[in-house]
Amino acid sequence: MMEVWHHDLETAPASGPFVVTLGTFDGVHAGHRELLQVASGRAKALGHRAAVVTFDPHPAVVVAPERRPKLLMTLDQRLAAFEAEAMDLAWVIPFSRTFSELSPMDFLDRLERILSPVELHVGRAFCFGRDRSGTVETLEAWGAAHGCRVHTLALRAPDGGRLSSTRIREALDLGDAEGAAQLLGHPYTLTGVVVEGDRRGRHLGFPTANLAWEQEQLPANGVYVTEVVLPHHGGMHLGLTNVGEKPTFDGRRLTVETHLPGFEGDLYGARLSVRFLHRIRGEAKFASVDELRVQIGQDVAEGWAWWKAHKA
Numbered sequence: 074m075m076e077v078w079h080h081d082l083e084t085a086p087a088s089g090p091f092v093v094t095l096g097t098f099d100g101v102h103a104g105h106r107e108l109l110q111v112a113s114g115r116a117k118a119l120g121h122r123a124a125v126v127t128f129d130p131h132p133a134v135v136v137a138p139e140r141r142p143k144l145l146m147t148l149d150q151r152l153a154a155f156e157a158e159a160m161d162l163a164w165v166i167p168f169s170r171t172f173s174e175l176s177p178m179d180f181l182d183r184l185e186r187i188l189s190p191v192e193l194h195v196g197r198a199f200c201f202g203r204d205r206s207g208t209v210e211t212l213e214a215w216g217a218a219h220g221c222r223v224h225t226l227a228l229r230a231p232d233g234g235r236l237s238s239t240r241i242r243e244a245l246d247l248g249d250a251e252g253a254a255q256l257l258g259h260p261y262t263l264t265g266v267v268v269e270g271d272r273r274g275r276h277l278g279f280p281t282a283n284l285a286w287e288q289e290q291l292p293a294n295g296v297y298v299t300e301v302v303l304p305h306h307g308g309m310h311l312g313l314t315n316v317g318e319k320p321t322f323d324g325r326r327l328t329v330e331t332h333l334p335g336f337e338g339d340l341y342g343a344r345l346s347v348r349f350l351h352r353i354r355g356e357a358k359f360a361s362v363d364e365l366r367v368q369i370g371q372d373v374a375e376g377w378a379w380w381k382a383h384k385a
């Protein structure tokens with residue numbers, strides 16, 4: 074079991090030594106996972122425990138709210154991903170104005186007292202401390218003086234380009250589900266409880282589970298092939314998910330709703346994970362409900378074809 078702290082620097086107990094990795098880790102993408110794996114592997118090899126130090130809320134929420142990114146993960150999802158990578162401790166530092174004003178050296182001195190890091194693992198672009206003035210070079214100089222090895226990892230995407238949470242948000246903004254999945258190492262996933270919609274779906278012939286999603290970032294409006302984890306229904310199910318405002322019905326509210334071909338049952342109140350695999354088309358305003366019905370029928374056929382070609 075991974076231990077989780079929500080302590081600030083004043084209340085965290087001294088409990089090292091640890092192999093430590095540091096970062097915001099939004100999305101826990103393929104590069105983040107590599108970093109976590111290196112840290113947990115080194116901890117095992119050295120006979121120490123592995124700690125991930127992360128921040129919540131996202132630093133930008135506090136220091137640059139006008140540039141705050143739409144988050145790819147909830148804190149719970151982030152913690153689950155840390156646990157899956159065999160971290161022994163996740164320390165979620167409450168990110169505040171005061172914390173953001175600590176100098177890099179003050180932060181590192183506190184970190185040393187609390188975690189006694191034997192090794193630090195960070196991405197090459199990692200910045201920290203007041204005005205983001207601490208860099209990998211700062212860490213290396215500090216490590217050399219304190220007997221702590223600093224290991225940096227250059228995060229590269231499979232196509233050789235940037236591997237960053239920002240690039241994943243950009244791919245999702247374009248509806249590029251495959252691109253996002255490649256950078257994440259798994260499909261982009263929305264989680265949440267099924268809530269009531271307008272109760273129109275069943276009359277249309279295509280009931281849809283309306284998701285009260287918890288993440289901030291959505292894929293671009295449109296219709297997607299998704300894979301849906303249904304609780305108590307035995308694993309993955311094909312989904313056709315519409316992200317949008319339902320212009321055919323002059324909708325204004327953004328919704329995420331999924332038709333599950335072949336599924337029968339009540340999903341209200343159930344928690345679903347909707348994994349975005351492939352975008353079929355943009356959302357359209359149809360002249361009649363019949364035209365929309367025909368189109369959704371074609372979407373389902375296309376969804377099955379895609380599923381058979383890629384998943385079966």
Ligand SMILES: Cc1cc2nc3c(=O)[nH]c(=O)nc-3n(C[C@H](O)[C@H](O)[C@H](O)COP(=O)(O)O)c2cc1C
Pocket residue numbers: 269270271272273274275277279280281282283296313314315318319320321322330331332355356357358359365369372373
């Ligand atoms: C595969 C799929 C594609 C859809 N495409 C569109 C679309 O292009 N335009 C639109 O206005 N609504 C679209 N919808 C949304 C339907 O209008 C919606 O499911 C219907 O209004 C039922 O809403 P309700 O669940 O709130 O009752 C789509 C729904 C599904 C499942």
Ligand SMILES: Nc1ncnc2c1ncn2[C@@H]1O[C@H](COP(=O)(O)OP(=O)(O)O)[C@@H](O)[C@H]1O
Pocket residue numbers: 267268269270271272273274275276279280281282283331332333334335336337338339340341
């Ligand atoms: N194949 C299916 N795909 C999606 N939801 C289904 C399916 N079969 C039954 N349901 C149930 O029907 C509900 C959706 O019906 P719908 O008429 O669209 O109502 P609402 O507007 O409340 O979403 C879902 O929340 C779920 O409980």
